[in-house]
Amino acid sequence: MEETGLAGDAEKFSSGGNLMTIVTRRATLAFLAVGILAAPSSSLAQDYPGKPITMIVPWGAGGGTDATARLISTLLEKELGVPVPVENRTGGSGVVGHSAIAHAKPDGYTIGVATLEIGGMHHQGLTEIDYKAFTPIGLYNSDPAAIFVRSDGPYADATSLIEAIKASANRELKASGSAQGGVNHLAVAGMLDALGIPVERVAWVPSEGAAPGLQDLAAGGVNFATASLPEGRALMDAGRIKPIAVFSTKRSEDMPDLPTFNEATGASFSLGSWRGIVAPVGVDAAIAERLRTAIGKVVQAPEYPEFMKARGYAMQWTPGQEFETFMADSDAKMGTALKAVGLAK
Incomplete structure (x- = not known):
């Protein structure tokens, strides 16, 4: 069995081995090892998407969240070149669907629509999940x-x-x-x-x-x-x-x-429903950015404003960190309102 480590190198050198060759070989192997470790993330992002992306909707078919999600999924299929089927995962006042998104494998192949209710469910003791359980892609509607x-x-x-x-x-x-x-x-x-x-x-x-x-x-x-x-x-x-x-x-x-x-x-108060695309927390940053770029293009496609205006839905695109800040603010407002009606745990 070949000896390894510095002792093995010293023995090779004493028996006529070229120390510079040994050092160079070891440095090359170390460089390749680093490259191999780094490759999966960059390669994954570069090849993404390579299969269908599931979009989870926490509310029933036919509602506003479902309708807007299906429009976005249809346009996203054209943008990314893979199917984006919609799954309605209802129940528990939104807990079932939001939990399905949060607990999905963070590989970018499961995304979903988060709604205002994610800020109220944990305040009511229905779940421990809050906006921190998601990678924010972008807010697309707030009414x-x-x-x-x-x-x-x-x-x-x-x-x-x-x-x-x-x-x-x-x-x-x-x-x-x-x-x-x-x-x-x-x-x-x-x-x-x-x-x-x-x-x-x-x-x-x-x-x-x-x-x-x-x-x-x-x-x-x-x-x-x-x-x-x-x-x-x-x-x-x-x-x-x-x-x-x-x-x-x-x-x-x-x-x-x-x-x-x-x-x-003369009193200051604002509140309303909102909808945004999210992925599970832990999704590769490059994949999250790929989704933000793609959906950012989707909301600029002619079909999108035509659909939203015809139904009276407000339009906006607030991606990434700004969306996360928005969710945090919404969460705080929901907590205050729920305490006022005695529903906060």
Whole structure:
């Protein structure tokens, strides 16, 4: 058996071996070893993608998150040259789907859509997963919630609604727009908290999403509702409901006459739903950047703005670190709102 190490080299040298040759050979082997260790990551990124990429959607088929995800997956297939099938992994108020993304192998072949609810699930004790469990690819949509009232109802604007809330007894007035602890419930809680009104003043009527909550408003079952402007579009066009303020830092481009909550009341509060593409934490940085570049091109494709504008969805592209900062801020707001309604653990 050949001796190894410095002792072996010394013996070879004493028996006539060339020390420079030995040193050179060992340096070359060391260099090659480093190259071999470094190769997998760079090679993996260079060859990526070499097979289909699964996109997980934590919500059901037919909803806004599903619709936007399927558009992006279709355009991403053209950009990357591999299939990007969508899988709806529902259940647990978003826990099942978000967990599936977070726990997937971090090789870039499983990505998904993270939504606002990822900031609320851990505050409610439903999961330990939060935004830190993901590699942020990019935020592609953020729709602020708005306050809706019946078009033929007694509230002409946000001021008249708030005056009625202040003058009412606890739980006399009712609101709806989502499940208990959902984004639209938290919008009402945050609104009341910002105005210094006890959260229990308004009774929350849970609904299976914004659509049934807005239908309840139109039918007279509740006094007001909160939902995004796109979610209220059909009933607005039918003349049955109207928005009186939007929980955003700036006015909607589609409805420039609609005041922000701050403009209407003088109180500062903003909240809304959002959607962004993420991958499991630990994905190779070069692969993550490849995805950011590809999806950055997707959101500039003509089909994308046509689809989003037709359905009233706000468009943006906030990649990487900026998206992570956005998620951290959203997480903090969700925690504050959940504490206000007594749902934080």
